Amino acid sequence: QVQLVESGGGLAQPGGSLTLSCAASGFTFSDYAMAWARRAPGQGREWLCGIYADGHGTHYTEAVRGRFTISRDNANNMLYLHMTDVKAEDAGLYYCLKDKVRRPGLRITFNHYEFPGLGTQVTVSS
Numbered sequence: 001q002v003q004l005v006e007s008g009g010g011l012a013q014p015g016g017s018l019t020l021s022c023a024a025s026g027f028t029f030s031d032y033a034m035a036w037a038r039r040a041p042g043q044g045r046e047w048l049c050g051i052y053a054d055g056h057g058t059h060y061t062e063a064v065r066g067r068f069t070i071s072r073d074n075a076n077n078m079l080y081l082h083m084t085d086v087k088a089e090d091a092g093l094y095y096c097l098k099d100k101v102r103r104p105g106l107r108i109t110f111n112h113y114e115f116p117g118l119g120t121q122v123t124v125s126s
Helices: none
Strands: 003-007 010-012 018-025 034-039 045-051 058-060 068-073 078-083 092-099 120-124
Touching: 003 092, 018 034, 018 092, 018 120, 034 068, 034 078, 045 068, 045 078, 045 092, 058 068
Parallel strands: 010 120
Antiparallel strands: 003 018, 018 078, 034 045, 034 092, 045 058, 068 078, 092 120
16 A cells, blocks of 8 residues: 655745655655645645656756755655745645656656645745
């Protein structure tokens, strides 16, 4: 059974930093591309960034490029999102995503992923 447990959310000040973590289990983590998405208050889910299964390639949406960094530790089945220069619009519920299919490459749209976790909440306030 695939399990993704997000953590690390909390209160961030505008311009500040926060690092989110995702503990994965129930599948061979190193075989799957992974990603992060968020749901802002009153809005739908937004795919933010993704990383290849081997960690050697990433992709970011314009909204977070240059500010967020996605990384992974395949030895420990962990996915990370390091957020810097946090903005008010970054507030929301952040989800860790797993590609539905074991395959090469990286899909950059939400429909290719599953997200069984509960997410971790990020609040931005001074």
